[in-house]
Amino acid sequence: MATVPTPPETPIRIGTRRSNLAVVQAEGIRDRLQKIEPHRSFEIVTLRTLGDRDKTTALYEMGVKNLWTFELEEKLVSGELDLVVHCLKDMPTALPETCELASIPPRDDPRDALIVKAGLPYASLSTLPDGAVIGTSSVRRSAQLRRLYPHLNFANLRGNVETRLAKVDDPNSEYTCMIMSTAGLQRVGLGHRINQYLQSSNGGMYHAVGQGALGLEMRKGDAQMHALLNQLADRRSTLACLAERSLLRTLEGGCSVPIGVETEWVETDTLHMRSIVVSLDGAQSAEAQVEAKLENAEEAEVLGQELAAKLVEAGAQTILDAIIVNRPAKE
Ligand SMILES: NCc1[nH]cc(CCC(=O)O)c1CC(=O)O
Numbered sequence: 001m002a003t004v005p006t007p008p009e010t011p012i013r014i015g016t017r018r019s020n021l022a023v024v025q026a027e028g029i030r031d032r033l034q035k036i037e038p039h040r041s042f043e044i045v046t047l048r049t050l051g052d053r054d055k056t057t058a059l060y061e062m063g064v065k066n067l068w069t070f071e072l073e074e075k076l077v078s079g080e081l082d083l084v085v086h087c088l089k090d091m092p093t094a095l096p097e098t099c100e101l102a103s104i105p106p107r108d109d110p111r112d113a114l115i116v117k118a119g120l121p122y123a124s125l126s127t128l129p130d131g132a133v134i135g136t137s138s139v140r141r142s143a144q145l146r147r148l149y150p151h152l153n154f155a156n157l158r159g160n161v162e163t164r165l166a167k168v169d170d171p172n173s174e175y176t177c178m179i180m181s182t183a184g185l186q187r188v189g190l191g192h193r194i195n196q197y198l199q200s201s202n203g204g205m206y207h208a209v210g211q212g213a214l215g216l217e218m219r220k221g222d223a224q225m226h227a228l229l230n231q232l233a234d235r236r237s238t239l240a241c242l243a244e245r246s247l248l249r250t251l252e253g254g255c256s257v258p259i260g261v262e263t264e265w266v267e268t269d270t271l272h273m274r275s276i277v278v279s280l281d282g283a284q285s286a287e288a289q290v291e292a293k294l295e296n297a298e299e300a301e302v303l304g305q306e307l308a309a310k311l312v313e314a315g316a317q318t319i320l321d322a323i324i325v326n327r328p329a330k331e
Contacts, residue, residue: 011041015072015081018046019160024187025214026085029105029232036231045081047071051090065092069217073099076219083225084217087184088210088241093249095217103216103229107237108183110212110262112141112205114196115185116177118169124196125149125203128176135168135178139280140208143258145179146282148204161188179205183212199262206260206276209244213237236265239300243273246304251277251311257320269293271300273307277316280323286314 012033016026023046030042051067066073068090075081077098088104095101116122122132125145135157136142142154155174157164161184168175179198185191198205216232218225240263251257261275274289288310292303308316 009040011043012037012082013043013045013080015045015047015075015084016086017052017068017072018048019052021161021184021188022046022085022087025087029085029214029216032105032232033228036228045075047075065094073217076217079219082218082222083229086215086217088213088215088245089181089208091210091215091217093209093245093252098220099217100220100222100226101215102218102222102226103233104238104241105214105216105232106234107213107241108186109197110207111182112179112198112207112211113182113185113194114177114179114198114203115165115168115193116195117171117173117175119171120176122177122195125152125198128152132176133174135164135175138179138208139258140260140278141179141205143278143280143282144205144260144276146280147278147285148282150282161185161190165190165193181207181211200260200274200276206262206274209248209259209261210241213241239294239297240265240271242297242300243271243294243304243307246301247273247275247307247311248304250305250308251316251320258323266291269295271303273303275307275311277311277319279319284315284319286311286316286319288314288316 014026014030016022026044030044034042049068049071069086072084073096076084114125122128130151131153133153133155134145135155137156137158145152157167157178164178167173168178182197185194200206216229218229244261244263247261248259251259259275259277264272266272270291271294272291276285276287278285288307290303290307290310294300
């Protein structure tokens with residue numbers, strides 16, 4: 001009987017967005033997977049998502065939450081991709097039934113950063129002059145800054161990291177500076193452009209849920225992929241990010257919420273979480289914090305829900321309701 005040659009194993013296809021940042025992130029994951037599976041081959045497949053195509057609509061007006069993920073998830077489900085590398089903060093808190101967040105690798109710096117136009121002398125938010133224009137399309141960022149720096153102005157700034165920086169540096173642009181994520185800048189080699197690292201204790205800025213972390217997504221129930229991706233997971237990053245996502249999931253109810261958060265491991269297994277919800281004009285805000293020992297994902301979920309309940313108690317629901325009512329209708 002003739003022996004049937006075993007077919008060569010097909011490459012593992014890693015999907016991601018087409019931006020330089022997305023490709024750098026996917027290459028990092030590929031390199032780590034290659035070390036675990038030296039005999040498999042890996043292929044990176046890039047896609048343009050809705051969020052990449054529509055660069056003008058303010059993000060919070062787009063009305064869909066999966067604008068960075070939908071096209072990639074479709075190809076994951078159809079089998080054209082085997083895993084997708086996302087920025088965790090771009091992943092909706094509810095995933096399609098057919099997909100699963102398999103793993104969260106070690107988180108990078110979650111803080112936001114201030115980047116000043118090349119040639120201008122300002123080194124921090126507090127030294128920016130009256131009327132300085134901050135480029136950001138994030139209501140989380142503008143609302144928090146309006147709250148503490150009412151003399152600053154805001155202008156939309158969309159596009160990938162390099163495009164945004166070029167727009168700010170353009171001497172003819174209106175921007176004095178911009179706010180971006182530290183992790184995003186550092187990953188594409190632009191960390192040296194950061195003028196100030198922002199956090200609740202410095203600039204009064206809480207970061208986005210999941211910021212600085214990656215989310216590795218796979219088809220639901222793909223046991224082999226799960227076993228592989230699990231080897232890249234980081235326990236503390238995972239529990240902190242799951243708690244943050246639980247907070248957002250509990251509060252959001254259909255809108256993109258101007259909510260900021262910080263999580264910090266204070267003892268070996270105790271997570272401290274604090275969060276703020278701010279009205280779009282910065283005039284109202286609600287803050288709360290919680291702390292608990294966390295052993296597993298379920299406990300992380302519960303802690304996020306507890307923080308959401310405390311925020312509501314502190315007035316967050318009124319702020320969120322007003323935002324939903326005032327939101328401009330989608331065209
Ligand atoms: N919303 C865009 C986005 N999504 C993920 C990142 C960078 C990576 C990260 O912060 O996790 C960025 C850029 C930014 O917010 O400045």
